[in-house]
Amino acid sequence: MEAAGGWRPVRGRRRGRAGGEAAEEEEAGAVLRRLREARDDLLSSGFWAASAGAVRAPLAGSAEPPARCVCYGLGRFGGCPAARYQLAFLLLLLEELGVPPGRCSLFDPAFSAREVAALRQLGLRLLPDNEEGKHGVEGSATLFYMVHCGKALYNNLLWRNWSAGALSKMVIIGNSFKGIEERVLSRILQRDYSYIAKVLKGTEEAALPAHPRYLDTFNDTSVHWFPLPKLKELAPEVWDCVEEPTYQECDDLEIIRKEKGAAGRSPTAAES
Template structure:
């Protein structure tokens, strides 16, 4: 079974060995030993394995679907931002800009259209990549997306408080930048940003939303992570107000696309969705929504987030 951190606990004992579930990658995953030092782990082999998992993903129908959906979402974010910028420049040629924007159709993206040139990719909470195959698959997905989106190392960021020093160096070798401090998800986004938050606690999403709680910044964000719709439906309102108030507030203004479940391991990307915040929806919200902007406060014992 999995412990509270998502790692696999193996119970030893006599008896009949259960048949592994071939649809569940955790049925055969390696055990991450928290007492094992970086010197005991072959990090070179870890890098090779992650590259193999990335290649496996890129050949899958699951990845093709996710990539197409993400490109459409990011193009939508970009076109709304261009339109907003054009409307704020009095000396711009609005007719030409609006014609360019109108040409970006979500269902039929035009040829030779690029994604936002200044977009960043931020990943929180992927877990220990040296001994957890779910974390390795999730990292493989980020690597594949980074390559297809043509993002350089200085625009691809990783953080998890459980990373060992060896894992941090491995991620640098794989061309990621390590966020030096625990941001707790509080990263402001004045430019387009793609967040990958695999199975993170509600407080991470809540902090990210709170930190960008105005239409002009929320519209820059695309999130791959736990379904907001599922969080709101499955969590009692009293508990959601404690750790996910901003998720609850923004859910009706969020565009959510369920991530395809076509991947052959059912426990790697389960219950995930792509979220973005169309500006035309945000601007229909009542002014009172944006004025109620108190900083979230969590208990030090909250199991959903590791506080800095």
């Protein structure tokens, strides 16, 4: 991956490729070309430069720089321009923060074989299973890139890391928590997405700028972080309940559950 000249695939392991695998690599190359075009468009439009302030905001607030990244819900970037721009933005983000591609893991059950091949050529990693967002920071400062994901995915992520120490090591780029609070009835937020509701007063948020070319791609997207001093100001009882979310009363759950078997797995889980 190169900051100046675009992204180049990781070389190696080409000897003895089967015909189908070689065809997948060729298709992946076409995806990467369109991805570089999306990158150039983000740079030339000024959107990336305008967004850099929001990206740097957590670091200015003394948050620990992320050492790794987890991306959920990217979608079919091979054929969907919005998903392709979101992936191009993620790669620019990794460059900006100095996170190596090999320290960035992705999961979306919708990824096709050629998209998986493209991600691997970029040196990115694939999570083998559907975690439903329940990914722990495990003591490492972690960036979670979750543009336009379902509310339950954010709620699950918060539950999995429900302590001041773990939350303070997280940065989340995704749907505005303030927007969720405004759009969802308070009783529903408290009942179905209680961890989002409880963390609101401990959250700092910086919105990505609006740009006419990317209104559908990055609308309602913010950078969120959780300063330790703000988390320590929350009432002690906030931390007492650590019950895993079940969403039994939720009528419009916006995530794919792990119980759905093959639909919840990466298409290449056996190879990961």
